[in-house]
Structures are given as C-alpha cells and as structure tokens.
Amino acid sequence: MIKYGYIRKIIYFSAIDGPGNRTVIFLQGCNFNCLSCHNPETIPIFNNLNMENTEVQLMSVYDILKVLDKNKSFIRGVTISGGECTVQFEFLLDLVMNLKKHGYEVYLDTNGSLEISKFQQMLHFVDKIIFDLKVFEEKEHIKLTGASNRKVKRNIKIAAVSHQIYEIRTVVIPKFIDNYKNVDKISKFIASLDKNIQYKLTTYRQQGVRENLLKTNSPSKKQMSNLKEICNNNGLLNVIVN
Amino acid sequence: MSELLDIIKDKSLTYEQRVLTLARYAEDQLNVLAIDAETQNLRDEGIICDLYEGHAPYRPRYIVPDYDKFVKNGSKFLELEPPENLYDLLNKLIILYRHVPSISSFPVYIGNIDYLIDPFITNEEDDYKFIKYFMQNIDRTITDSFCHANIGPKETVAGKLILRAQRELNTSIPNITIKYDEDVTSKELLYDSLKTTMVTAKPSFANDKMFRKEFNGDYAIASCYNGLKIGGGNYTLVRIVLKKLAEKTENYNEFINELLPNAVNNTIKYMDERIRFLVEETSFFKSSFLVNEGLIDISNFTAMFGMVGLAETVNRFSKGRFGIDKEADDMGVEIIEKIYKMVNEHKNEYCKAFDGKFLLHAQVGIDDDKGVSPGCRIPIGEEPDMASHLNQIARFHKYFPSGIGDIFPFEETYKNNIEALANVVNGAIDTGVRYLSIYSSNSDVIRISGYLVKKSEIEKLRNGDPVLRDTVVLGRGAVDNQKVLERKVRGNV
Numbered sequence: 001m002i003k004y005g006y007i008r009k010i011i012y013f014s015a016i017d018g019p020g021n022r023t024v025i026f027l028q029g030c031n032f033n034c035l036s037c038h039n040p041e042t043i044p045i046f047n048n049l050n051m052e053n054t055e056v057q058l059m060s061v062y063d064i065l066k067v068l069d070k071n072k073s074f075i076r077g078v079t080i081s082g083g084e085c086t087v088q089f090e091f092l093l094d095l096v097m098n099l100k101k102h103g104y105e106v107y108l109d110t111n112g113s114l115e116i117s118k119f120q121q122m123l124h125f126v127d128k129i130i131f132d133l134k135v136f137e138e139k140e141h142i143k144l145t146g147a148s149n150r151k152v153k154r155n156i157k158i159a160a161v162s163h164q165i166y167e168i169r170t171v172v173i174p175k176f177i178d179n180y181k182n183v184d185k186i187s188k189f190i191a192s193l194d195k196n197i198q199y200k201l202t203t204y205r206q207q208g209v210r211e212n213l214l215k216t217n218s219p220s221k222k223q224m225s226n227l228k229e230i231c232n233n234n235g236l237l238n239v240i241v242n
Numbered sequence: 243m244s245e246l247l248d249i250i251k252d253k254s255l256t257y258e259q260r261v262l263t264l265a266r267y268a269e270d271q272l273n274v275l276a277i278d279a280e281t282q283n284l285r286d287e288g289i290i291c292d293l294y295e296g297h298a299p300y301r302p303r304y305i306v307p308d309y310d311k312f313v314k315n316g317s318k319f320l321e322l323e324p325p326e327n328l329y330d331l332l333n334k335l336i337i338l339y340r341h342v343p344s345i346s347s348f349p350v351y352i353g354n355i356d357y358l359i360d361p362f363i364t365n366e367e368d369d370y371k372f373i374k375y376f377m378q379n380i381d382r383t384i385t386d387s388f389c390h391a392n393i394g395p396k397e398t399v400a401g402k403l404i405l406r407a408q409r410e411l412n413t414s415i416p417n418i419t420i421k422y423d424e425d426v427t428s429k430e431l432l433y434d435s436l437k438t439t440m441v442t443a444k445p446s447f448a449n450d451k452m453f454r455k456e457f458n459g460d461y462a463i464a465s466c467y468n469g470l471k472i473g474g475g476n477y478t479l480v481r482i483v484l485k486k487l488a489e490k491t492e493n494y495n496e497f498i499n500e501l502l503p504n505a506v507n508n509t510i511k512y513m514d515e516r517i518r519f520l521v522e523e524t525s526f527f528k529s530s531f532l533v534n535e536g537l538i539d540i541s542n543f544t545a546m547f548g549m550v551g552l553a554e555t556v557n558r559f560s561k562g563r564f565g566i567d568k569e570a571d572d573m574g575v576e577i578i579e580k581i582y583k584m585v586n587e588h589k590n591e592y593c594k595a596f597d598g599k600f601l602l603h604a605q606v607g608i609d610d611d612k613g614v615s616p617g618c619r620i621p622i623g624e625e626p627d628m629a630s631h632l633n634q635i636a637r638f639h640k641y642f643p644s645g646i647g648d649i650f651p652f653e654e655t656y657k658n659n660i661e662a663l664a665n666v667v668n669g670a671i672d673t674g675v676r677y678l679s680i681y682s683s684n685s686d687v688i689r690i691s692g693y694l695v696k697k698s699e700i701e702k703l704r705n706g707d708p709v710l711r712d713t714v715v716l717g718r719g720a721v722d723n724q725k726v727l728e729r730k731v732r733g734n735v
C-alpha cells in the first residue's frame with residue numbers, strides 16, 4: 001500500500017541541518033507544544049487535508065523521491081525534520097527505508113520522544129540523529145514542552161552507543177529556567193556518554209515564536225560563552241554556540 | 243570637438259582613464275574598415291555590436307602571453323634576465339604586465355600565477371609577505387577588473403598563499419579562476435578556494451576536464467571567463483544581441499530560418515574584416531616584442547563570436563518561460579545549436595588556434611544593456627531552485643569554450659559549512675557546468691557579470707568621486723540596469 005505523509009515544506013539546499021549541503025523535509029505535526037517553538041504552525045497533527053491549511057501537502061514516498069532526484073548530484077544527504085518527524089511514524093519508516101535504498105545519507109532531526117522500540121527500529125535505517133534536549137529536569141521539561149523527557153534521554157543513550165548522534169541541541173532561553181544549571185547537567189550527561197558528541201547551544205530569538213508565551217529576551221554573547229565554558233569544563237570536546 | 247573637451251573636463255575620470263578615453267575617441271574618428279551596407283544597418287540597429295572595440299583595431303582584444311617562457315628566457319626587449327629568486331620574479335612579472343596590451347590597455351591574463359611562483363618559494367612566511375605585496379600592486383596598478391589570474395588544478399604552496407592574501411586584502415583585482423578537477427585538485431585547495439570566495443567573491447571554478455579536452459591540453463581563463471590558448475589570444479569579440487533581432491518578427495520560423503542566419507553571416511563577415519585589418523594592416527604582429535620573443539604566436543589566436551539575450555528571445559516566441567519550462571529551454575538549445583553550427587562551418591585563415599574557427603562566447607552584457615540577460619542566463623528574479631538552475635545551464639555550457647558562466651550568491655550560513663559548497667561545485671561540474679562563481683550575499687566585493695566590483699566603490703562613484711578602477715563605472719550601470727544585487731540568494735529555499 002502506498003503511504004502518504006503530511007509535508008509542511010521541503011528546503012532544497014540547506015547548510016544548517018547536518019554536514020554538507022542537504023535537502024530538508026519538514027513533516028507536519030508535533031507531540032510537544034513548546035512555549036519556545038519557532039514554527040508553531042507545524043505543531044497541529046493532521047489526519048486529513050480538510051484541516052484548514054493550504055501549505056501542508058500530502059505526498060507519497062515516490063513523490064518525495066522524484067523531488068529529490070534532481071537535487072541528488074548537489075547534496076550530501078537528506079535531513080528529515082518537523083514539527084516532529086516521528087509523529088508520522090509509519091510514513092517516516094517507509095520514507096527512510098526508501099531513501100537508504102536509493103543511496104541517500106539520512107539524518108533525522110527529532111525531539112527524541114519516540115517510543116524506545118520504534119526508535120530502535122528507526123535507527124537501522126538512518127545514518128545519524130540530531131536531538132533536541134531542551135531541558136534536563138523532567139518537571140521543567142514538562143513546563144516548557146508539555147511532555148516528559150524520560151524517553152528522550154533513553155533514546156539519546158541508545159543512539160550514543162551505536163555512534164549515531166550527529167548533534168544534540170539546547171536552546172538557551174533566559175529567565176525561564178536556570179540555564180547554568182540546565183546546561184551543566186546536560187553537558188555532564190552527554191560527557192558521560194561520549195565526550196566527542198557535538199553539542200550546540202542555540203541563542204533564543206523571539207522571532208517567529210508565539211507572543212506572550214514566554215516573557216523573555218535573547219541571551220547575551222557573554223552568557224553564551226560562559227555556558228560554553230561550562231560544557232568544556234565538563235569534558236565536552238565539540239561545543240558550538242550559534 | 244565638444245565631446246573631446248567633455249572628456250578633458252570630466253570630473254569622474256582619473257588621469258589614466260582620461261588618456262585612454264581620449265585615445266578611444268581619436269581611434270573612432272577613423273573609417274577604415276570595409277563594412278557593407280547590410281552589416282552597417284545591423285550595427286546601427288544595435289543587433290551586431292562590437293562592444294566599443296574601436297573603429298581601427300590596432301591590437302588584439304585579449305592577449306594571453308606564455309609566462310612560462312618569459313620566466314625561462316627573460317626578455318631581450320625589456321632587458322630582463324630570467325628571474326633568480328621570488329622577489330626578482332614578482333618584480334619582473336609586474337614589469338611585463340605593464341607591456342601586455344588589450345582592449346582596455348590592461349592585461350586580461352596574468353598567468354597561472356601559483357605555478358609561476360611556486361618553484362621560487364623558499365620560506366612560506368617570508369614569501370607570503372612578498373606575494374601579498376605583489377597582489378596589492380596588481381590591484382592598484384592594473385585598475386581594471388578584467389585582469390584575470392589562474393590557479394590550479396594542482397595544489398601548491400604558492401596557490402594557498404595567494405588565496406590567503408586574497409582573503410586578507412579583499413580586493414576586486416585580479417579576477418581569479420581555479421582550474422578545478424576533482425581528480426587532480428586536492429580537497430584542501432578546493433575548501434580553501436571556497437572559503438576565499440565567500441569572503442572576496444573569487445576564485446571562480448572552471449571545469450578543468452572539459453576545457454582541457456577542448457583545448458587539447460592547457461588553456462587560460464582570461465578577462466571575464468574566457469577560455470583561450472596560452473601564447474595566443476583573441477583578436478576580436480563581436481556579439482549578436484538576440485533580443486533586438488527577435489523584436490523584428492513575431493514569427494519564430496522567420497527568426498530561426500532567415501533573420502538569425504543572416505545576422506550570423508554578417509557578424510562573421512564583420513569579424514573577418516576586423517581581423518584582416520588588425521593582422522594585415524597594423525604593425526602589431528610585425529613589431530610587438532611579445533610576438534618577436536615568442537611570448538605570443540599568431541597561430542594560437544582565434545576570435546570570439548558573442549551572443550546575449552537568449553532568455554528574452556525565447557520568451558518572445560515560446561509559450562513557456564526560459565529557465566522554467568522544458569519547451570522553452572529546448573527552443574534555447576535549438577537557437578544556440580544553429581549559431582554553433584554556422585559559426586563552426588566558417589573558417590578564417592588567421593584563426594589557426596582552432597583550425598580556422600571562431601569560438602562561441604556567452605557575453606555578459608555591458609552596462610547600458612537594458613532588459614537583455616547576459617549570454618544564456620536566466621533573467622535575475624526568475625531563477626528557479628538551484629538544482630534545477632544548474633541542470634538547466636549545463637545544457638548550454640558545452641557550446642561555449644571561450645566563455646560562459648553563471649553566478650550564485652549564497653547565504654551567510656554557507657560560510658560555516660564549506661563542505662556544502664563543495665557538494666554544489668562537484669555536483670555542478672559532474673552535471674556538465676563549465677564555469678561557476680559563488681559569493682556570499684553580504685560581501686563588499688561582488689560579482690557583477692564576469693568581473694568583480696566593490697559595492698563601496700559604486701557608492702563612491704554615485705557621489706561623483708573619481709574611483710581608481712575603471713570597471714566600477716560598468717558595475718554601477720549593471721546594478722542600476724541589470725538588477726545584479728537582486729540575484730536569488732541560495733540556501734534555505
């Protein structure tokens with residue numbers, strides 16, 4: 001049976017979603033509801049196209065392969081992002097299997113909340129994972145995202161064992177939580193798995209975020225470099241600030 | 243006479259620019275070329291255009307000296323022994339550059355400078371300083387962006403020092419091309435080149451395999467992006483403004499079967515006449531020391547048959563849009579193939595470099611072209627996504643050994659992901675792209691059509707201040723008339 005997915009957008013060339021030039025496929029729908037979400041329009045989960053949105057398209061794996069075909073010579077690989085790409089699990093699995101079959105390097109950009117067994121299944125067909133680990137403490141995680149982070153941490157551990165983590169990202173949001181503590185804990189956690197894992201601290205920017213959910217501002221450059229120092233002190237070797 | 247006085251009084255010209263403008267004015271008082279009435283009509287209509295090459299050509303448009311020979315033998319005429327060390331070499335090259343004419347009176351090719359310099363490198367850090375002074379000297383004395391240096395395809399220490407100097411100097415001159423072959427060029431040199439072009443809009447990338455095959459060995463990239471034989475050059479460049487020709491009819495059949503062949507034939511005749519005058523009646527090939535000392539040889543010369551405005555021509559006749567719809571692109575290919583075939587059937591006895599043939603050239607346009615896209619380029623503002631764009635241009639690049647190229651500004655984010663740019667360049671070359679240029683959308687040095695100009699200098703000129711480099715004037719025209727600052731920026735689309 002042909003599977004269809006709800007696709008929010010395809011970016012043909014991107015330099016910021018993994019190594020090399022990549023085509024990025026954004027799947028619609030997310031199981032979190034982050035106050036800090038930069039693309040809140042990607043959150044609603046679609047069951048049919050009658051939902052009021054003309055920007056989401058229903059595409060088959062074949063449709064996507066066709067779009068990728070003309071790009072193939074100019075990209076290193078494909079990154080699948082969201083929303084949260086694993087929300088459309090069946091479709092995603094079919095997609096990544098086919099992408100691998102056609103020789104693409106496949107990365108997933110995920111919030112890491114997929115059920116463990118499904119995640120393990122998925123790992124067979126992707127090269128690397130880009131994780132968001134937004135907050136370390138579960139309670140605070142629920143406050144920001146509406147969901148627990150237990151599975152996230154477990155999945156990170158699993159992917160670390162098979163060396164399939166490309167990057168872990170944390171957005172630094174001033175005032176909302178104690179970022180020093182949060183980054184300290186996350187970096188210790190990552191270092192305990194593998195000091196070489198790339199950890200990216202992203203500067204929070206108001207732009208695109210739903211207004212009034214978070215009354216805050218962007219962190220200063222100084223704050224960001226202090227946080228980076230914490231990570232380095234905790235033993236991480238690849239820390240990026242952006 | 244008042245025109246003459248205008249030139250003398252013009253506040254925006256430097257002394258040197260004034261002298262050259264006066265010389266051009268003087269040359270154009272002559273009427274020595276035998277041009278028949280039909281050709282003259284086409285010239286008057288702006289369909290055949292010699293790009294103000296002058297009414298009495300007294301030097302080849304582009305000269306490509308064999309600098310290796312100069313380094314080996316020195317020059318009797320210039321009273322120079324072969325160079326003995328790096329400083330000696332750089333000094334002597336600068337002396338020679340001063341004596342290499344061209345249409346703009348500045349040299350349009352200054353050598354595969356990495357290969358020239360590399361054997362003289364003894365101490366990287368000390369030598370770097372000399373190379374930087376050398377590059378700075380070129381930028382300030384050869385004040386014309388059509389001056390072109392080549393590097394590669396092999397990695398050398400000198401090549402990397404040259405790129406480093408470019409990143410630091412951030413100047414528009416010389417234009418630089420890396421002859422790039424994935425199987426020969428090191429990854430390090432490719433990455434270094436990409437890093438440099440995101441800072442200072444050069445080097446551009448030439449498909450080395452493709453050029454080498456057509457030129458049966460080595461070649462030079464001179465002026466904008468023109469492939470020419472080393473130790474030779476190009477006599478003349480005359481272009482057909484296809485758009486203006488197309489405007490004479492509503493009927494594509496009439497265009498392709500009557501108007502176009504007629505214009506091509508007249509252009510060829512006109513080029514033959516320009517070459518005849520230059521070779522037979524002027525003293526250039528009889529007295530120039532470049533010829534006498536074998537730094538150039540008439541047997542390595544050809545001429546360039548140019549064209550512009552394919553996009554507008556196709557859009558006039560096709561139901562589709564050029565660059566977007568296949569049927570429109572197919573029509574574009576048909577037009578170019580027709581020109582290619584006719585031009586290749588013609589033989590000129592003085593064009594021995596390619597068995598008497600002229601080479602096709604996708605001309606980049608001049609500053610006062612309005613609504614005419616360069617060569618076979620897709621109009622600015624209508625560019626498709628980059629993958630489609632590269633696939634489209636590859637269909638045309640193969641017809642133009644003496645020059646065609648496309649330009650892609652990239653988002654800043656690509657500065658931090660050089661591998662991504664390498665993916666694009668390698669993919670493009672594999673697809674059959676001959677020549678491409680990349681720059682960062684927010685650099686000061688930007689690529690206008692083939693040459694480079696600083697945005698800050700265009701602003702100076704706008705304020706009525708004289709500027710050192712003559713091409714800034716062209717750059718301003720292109721910014722105003724051809725919207726070059728509005729090219730589609732690549733990445734995140």
Ligand code: SF4
Pocket residue numbers: 030031032033034036037038039040042043082083084111145
């Ligand atoms: S996980 Fe990502 S897409 Fe989902 S709500 Fe959070 S920020 Fe938005």
